[in-house]
Amino acid sequence: MSRIKDLQKNLFGGTTSNARQFGMIFTLVAIVLLFQIWTDGLTLTSGNLIAVVSQYSYILILAIGMLMVIVAGHIDLSVGSVAAFTGIVVAKAMQEFSLPWPVGILLGLAVGALIGAWQGFWVAYVGVPAFIVTLAGMLLFRGGNQYIGNADTVPVSEGFRTIGAGFLPEVGPDTGYNNLTLLLGLAACAGVIWRELKSRQTRREMNADVAPMWISVLRMAVMVGVIVFATLRFAGGRVGTSLPISGIILIVLVLAYSHYTRNTIGGRHIYAVGGNSRAAELSGVKLRRVNFLVMMNMSVLAALAGMIFVARSSASGPQDGLSWELDAIAAVFIGGAAVSGGLGTISGSIVGGLVMALLNNGLQLEGVGSDMVQIIKGLVLLLAVAFDVYNKSQGRFSIIGSLMRPFRRDDPPPPTDRPSPASDAGKAPVAG
Amino acid sequence: MRKYLTRSVALIGAVALLTLSACFSEREGAPAAGASGSAAPAKGFAADALIGVALPSKTSENWVLAGDLFTNGLKEAGFTSDVQYAGASTTVADQQAQISAMVTKGAKVIVIGATDAAQLTTQVKQAKEAGAVVIAYDRLITNTPDVDYYIAFDNFKVGQLQGQALLDGMKAKKPEGPWTVELFSGSPDDNNSGVFFNGAMDVLKPAIDSGDVVVGSGQTDIKQTAIQGWKAENAQSRMDSLLTSTYNGDKKLDGVLSPNDTLARAIITSVKGAGKDIPVVTGQDSEVESVKSIMAGEQYSTINKDTRKLVAETIGMVKSLQAGTEPTINDKDSYDNGQKVVPAYLLPPVIVTKDNAAESYANDPKLAPLTQG
Structure with a gap:
């Protein structure tokens, strides 16, 4: 056993946190292989992979922000509405004031930041639970989308489309x-x-x-x-x-946010707050600021995701962003985050999102109807988490747990991985 | 140490490069896997080729019926079919993904009943580049030059028939003019609303100009007559206010132009509520409740757009594409989607009144029993 452990440690754990991600990726590989065989090799064709990336990049971008929100112990239900609202604002602004498209993108990010500041204010400074604030936001910004867009579809310019439908020259x-x-x-x-x-x-x-x-x-x-x-x-x-350009945007965001959450003090503070906010606060973490920034960041990413979707669809419509929040939240939990907060990684969420994306894509290639696809996705989400919870509660070997151990912060830390003592203080109570 | 590091990076980079170039010959054919249909579509394709059909979510029985008809019809014609509905909650994104999947699978023809006609540009382009023919079914896909054909019922004709039915109905009730009417039109954000209204006005305008037909409220502009969202309650409240403002005395209302059945029934409800005689009211869509209403002598007419015929014509179009011949087109210049004029095949709609209901719905298992007796 110890030799196996050694090997496991050497291969997946131990040395670099980067290599830890191998574990969860096995699940993904299994799904890819399953569909690769089932669809007679269609899954891994160039055309299909490109389509998958451009179809799901916006969900994965949402998953990045959502992971941080969930790690901090909150939830954000408004991302779909925020995305739709930003989309229509940007599309309308570009149409009516003939803004050049790069200005349109900046405007969209600014709108996202404003909305984020609004939601962050209520969550962090007034203390309304994020569930309520973002439920309100979901209604508010969905209504806003319809009010501004008049339930109409507004096309966007060719240049703007590059961020969603563009390719490298x-x-x-x-x-x-x-x-x-x-x-x-x-x-x-x-x-x-x-x-x-x-x-x-x-x-x-x-x-x-x-x-x-x-x-x-x-x-x-x-x-x-x-x-x-x-x-x-x-x-x-x-x-x-x-x-796809949207895939490149996604990769840049994943690298940047992975680094931030793993290797910077600010990033570790999010884990500290989610693990035990009281202990974190006593250790000097600025609780309100962390909460505010996490909520704000989520809305900015939602705005970006909304614009990418609008660009890909070449128009902003009244149905944009419907149930995106659920896809993003599912990706985060399949990727091993804890409902109680404090646990989870960006890369885990991305892999979780890819599992859902490839499942969706594979079933669609097989011609399975969207009704069945939803049923299957629902079951996968439930079983993936339930299986793991059950095994852990039985004290048995947990396959997903061991696969995802690399993502969890409760195993003995490698020395390079704990830059701040504050995160240790926050972490300790949730271990195990 | 640093030197060792850089050297290793360079070495492994070189290995990777070699691997890359080693793959060249093998991978030359790979793009074709995604785009195996790059042969010119006009030359025809295999008789058992894959035909994709992407429809909106299953919210209306019309789409469910269309899906079943496509599945069976394409199978009978010898094709492999892939009929997909968009999910009820994520319609646009779902349909986009479904069309992409059909392209990946190498569909030769993709028939699209768009959920949002302006949000499919990327997917349609992708289909086109992969060599698939794109047919817009029932709803014209806008905002793209990559739609090949459009097939639908002739909506201008629908309007003309409604206008004519209104005149005929009023003449039957009261042989001598002038007749007093009110006009209603569909939701302003729906492209078709204007087409219906213009069709109807094409017939009514001469009569209005000659004074035979009088619009009681004077509201003849489409902006005044529009009913937001095709909502029954909006039509009802507009009719309520018209009745109070214009018909409060014993002034008689002879007819109402209504663009569809839902609005027609709302208008009738309003008139009944005000205790007035039911005027001649037109409609469209052959909804069950309206067919009942027509048989009961309340609503005057509706329009029958037989989904069976539309699907059959679409499959006919697919067949001629398969054989490599140009499909039948009867309108080359009316349907401009903003980027190109899409060649269209338009089916004639049929006006249905109490007189010809039994005959019109004879083939419809759901409506036929309603017309008996």
Whole structure:
């Protein structure tokens, strides 16, 4: 057992927090393989992967913000309405005042920030539960969307559409692939390798255990392999297609927010507040400010997601954003966040969101009706969480738990991972 | 150490590059997997090819019926069909994803009954680039140059028939003019509302100009006659106020132009409530309640747009595309979606009054029994 544990630690845990994500990804891989076989290989075609990314990028962007909200112990039900409201405001503004589209995007982000400040104010400074504030927001901004848009569909300009439906341009020699996507892939490979080697170096300098070289090589090989495969798929679609722009926005956000939540004091404060707000406050965490920023951040991301959807649909309509909040919340919980707050990671939520996205896509490729798709998604959400809860309460080995252990903060921390003592104080009470 | 680091990065980067280039030959064919239909669609395609049908959510029985008819009809014609409804809560996003999935599966023709006609630009473009033919079913897809055909009932004709029915009905009740009427039109955000109204005015205008028909309230502009959201309660309250403002004495109202059955029934309810004689009221859609009302002698007319015929014509269109021939088009210049004029095939609607109801609904299992006796 201990040898297996050693291996597990070496492969998934232990060295870098980056490598921990392998665990949850197994679930995703299983779903991909299942549908890959079931749909006769359609799932992993370039065209389909590109479609999936552009279809679900806005949900995944919402999941990033939602994870932080849920970790802080709140919930946000208003994201769909906020997205729809922002969408119609931006579309109308661009139509009526002929704003150039980059200004439109800035306007949208500003609207998101304003709405976020409004909701953050009620949650953090007045102390109304976020559930109520955002339930009110859901009605408020849905109504606002219909009031401004007159329940009408408002088209947006060609330029604006790039953020939702755009692709990287075709430049350079004709390699049979989209060259810019290839370059991005190469950069990603280099980044992964650099990180791995860097972390070995750090551990060596700190006199910590260093995993055997072959483990590192294996890990790098797997990651590089996946990246190369994905790059080729995204670069090898129809001429004119590539990794979608919305996918690039998503990746940038994931990297930035992962870093923020994992490696910065501000990010750790969110976990501290969610784990035990009282203890966090006594340790000097500015409770109100954290709550305010988390709610505000969510609305800004919702605004961005709304604009991406409008861009992809080429018009803002009265039905935008319906039940997005539920998709985002489901992604976060499938990704291993705790309902009580304090636990969960960005990457886990993204993987959770991808599980839902690929499930949806695979079932649609199979021609399963949307009624059945909803039933299946509902069951998957329930079972994924229930199975784990049951196993944990029985004190038995929990498959999902062990898969997701890398995402949880309750295992003994590697030394590099706890930058602030405050987060420790907040964490301790929720462990186990 | 740093040197070791950089060198490793460079080394593995090079390996990755090699892997990339090694894959070239193998991957050359891959794009075709997503776009296997890139052969020109006009040349026809396999007789058992996949035909995608994306319909709005199952909220109206008309769409449910259309879906069943498509599933069976395409199967009988030898095609593989994939008929999808958008989910009830996430209609637009669902339909977008469904169309993308159909493209991925290599559908040769995609028939779309749009949930939001202006929000499918990206998907329709994707379909077009993959070589699929896009047919807009019942609702014209706007905001895109990538729609190939439009098939629907002739809505202008619907309006004309309603106008004519109104005149005929009033003449039958009161042989000599002038007749007093009120006009109603559909929701201002629905493209079709204006088409219906203009069709009706095409017939009524000459009569109004000659003084045979008088609009009692003087409200003849579509902005004044519009009923927001096609809502019955809005039609009822407008009729209520018209009755109070214009028909409070013994002034008689002879007819009301109503664009559809729901509004027609609301208008009749209002008139009954005011204790007035029921005027000649037109309608559209052959709703069950209205067919009953017509048989009871209250509502004067409705329009029958037979979903069976529309689906059959659409499948006919798919068949001629399969054979590589140009499908039948009877309107090349009326349907401009903002980016292009979409060639359309328009089916003639049928006016139904008490006289021809039995005959018109003979093939409709739900309505036929209502017309007996």
